[in-house]
Amino acid sequence: MHGEYKVPGGKLVVVDLDVVDNKITNFRLAGDFFLEPDEALEAINAAVNGLPANSDAATYAAAVRAALPEGATLLGFSPEGVAVAIRRSLAHASEWKDYDWKIIHSKAVSPAMHLALDEVLTTEVGEGLRQPTLRIWEWDESAVVIGSFQSLKNEVDPEGAAKFGFDVVRRISGGGAMMMEKGSVITYSLYVPAELVQGMSFADSYAYLDEWVILTLKSLGIDASYQPLNDITSPKGKIGGAAQKRFGNGGVLHHVTMSYDMDGEVMVQVLRIGREKLSDKGITSAAKRVDPLKSQTGLSRAEIIERMKQTFTELYGATPDDITDSEYKAAEALVESKFTTPEWIARVP
Structure with a gap:
C-alpha cells in the first residue's frame, strides 16, 4: 500500500x-x-x-x-x-493529481442559489456525475449566511439586516455566521470525492484542502497561515473561515469566505456579536475582527481571484468549466423547496 x-x-x-x-x-x-x-x-x-x-x-x-x-x-x-x-x-486515499479538476467562475446568482448549487454539485461529484470542481462565487446581493446548526435569533439582528439590505440564508454546513457584503468578500467552494481526504481527521482535512489558497496569499505578500479548526489568518488578523459538509454518497463540500473589504461597524449591527465572543478572540473592537485582503495586497478583488485560479491550475492542472442547464434547474428547484423556506431558514429558531 x-x-x-x-x-x-x-x-x-x-x-x-x-x-x-x-x-x-x-x-x-x-x-x-x-x-x-x-x-x-x-x-x-x-x-x-x-x-x-x-x-x-x-x-x-x-x-x-x-x-x-x-x-x-x-x-x-x-x-x-x-x-x-x-x-x-x-484507506487507499487518492491525491489531487488523480483527478481532472474543473474551475467554475460564472455569472452572479442569489445567495440562496449559491447554497443550492453547493448541494447539487457536491451530490454530483459524490455520484461520479461531475469531476471534482473549484467554484468561485459571484453575486450582486448582500447576505448573512448562518451555519446549519446556528440559532437564527441569536446570530442575526433582523432590524440591522433590513437596514443595510442583507438577506438571511442558512447553509448546509456547520460553523459560524458569515456577513457577505456584495463585492466585499471572496468565497469559493470545493466539491471533492471523499477519497481525497481519506485517512484524515476533520481538522487535517480543512488545512489540506485550503493549502493552495494559503500558497496564493503568500504569493501576494501576505504572511497567511491556517489556524485550527477552520480559520485562515495572518499576523494582522483573521482573513477568513472554512466550513465543510460530508455527504453520504461520498461527496465532500468544503467552502471558504475571505474578507476583501469588510465594514466592521456594519457587521456588528447586522450580526449579534457579543462581547464574550470578541473577548475570547482577544479583540477589543469588532471592526478589527476580520482583516480585509484589500489592505494587505492593494489589489482589486478580481486580481486576487485571478491569482487564485492561476495557483490552483498550476498545482493541479485544472481547466475552465461552467454550470450546466440541468444543474441550474436542479438548484432552482432546491431554492424554492428548501433554501428560501421559513422551515429551513428558521429550523433552529
Missing part, C-alpha cells in the same frame, strides 16, 4: 507498506522533509512495523515519537504527519 500526505505549510510525507494478518510490515518512510540524525529514519520504520493496521492516527504518531533518538530534528513534517500518511495508505 502507498500513501502520501503533503503537510500543510511543510513537506511531502510518503509511506509504503504491506499488511499481513492485520499487522503492518515492510514499512518504508520517504519524502522531501529534513530529518536528523540519519538513523532516525530506520528507527521510525522499525517502530511502525508490527503495529495493528486498524490503529488510529494517535497510536501511529505516538509510536513514531517514542522511537525518535534523543535530540532528533524533524523539519517540514511531524509524527502526526507520518500517521496521516499511514492512514491514507491503508
Whole structure:
C-alpha cells in the first residue's frame, strides 16, 4: 500500500507498506522533509512495523515519537504527519493529481442559489456525475449566511439586516455566521470525492484542502497561515473561515469566505456579536475582527481571484468549466423547496 500526505505549510510525507494478518510490515518512510540524525529514519520504520493496521492516527504518531533518538530534528513534517500518511495508505486515499479538476467562475446568482448549487454539485461529484470542481462565487446581493446548526435569533439582528439590505440564508454546513457584503468578500467552494481526504481527521482535512489558497496569499505578500479548526489568518488578523459538509454518497463540500473589504461597524449591527465572543478572540473592537485582503495586497478583488485560479491550475492542472442547464434547474428547484423556506431558514429558531 502507498500513501502520501503533503503537510500543510511543510513537506511531502510518503509511506509504503504491506499488511499481513492485520499487522503492518515492510514499512518504508520517504519524502522531501529534513530529518536528523540519519538513523532516525530506520528507527521510525522499525517502530511502525508490527503495529495493528486498524490503529488510529494517535497510536501511529505516538509510536513514531517514542522511537525518535534523543535530540532528533524533524523539519517540514511531524509524527502526526507520518500517521496521516499511514492512514491514507491503508484507506487507499487518492491525491489531487488523480483527478481532472474543473474551475467554475460564472455569472452572479442569489445567495440562496449559491447554497443550492453547493448541494447539487457536491451530490454530483459524490455520484461520479461531475469531476471534482473549484467554484468561485459571484453575486450582486448582500447576505448573512448562518451555519446549519446556528440559532437564527441569536446570530442575526433582523432590524440591522433590513437596514443595510442583507438577506438571511442558512447553509448546509456547520460553523459560524458569515456577513457577505456584495463585492466585499471572496468565497469559493470545493466539491471533492471523499477519497481525497481519506485517512484524515476533520481538522487535517480543512488545512489540506485550503493549502493552495494559503500558497496564493503568500504569493501576494501576505504572511497567511491556517489556524485550527477552520480559520485562515495572518499576523494582522483573521482573513477568513472554512466550513465543510460530508455527504453520504461520498461527496465532500468544503467552502471558504475571505474578507476583501469588510465594514466592521456594519457587521456588528447586522450580526449579534457579543462581547464574550470578541473577548475570547482577544479583540477589543469588532471592526478589527476580520482583516480585509484589500489592505494587505492593494489589489482589486478580481486580481486576487485571478491569482487564485492561476495557483490552483498550476498545482493541479485544472481547466475552465461552467454550470450546466440541468444543474441550474436542479438548484432552482432546491431554492424554492428548501433554501428560501421559513422551515429551513428558521429550523433552529
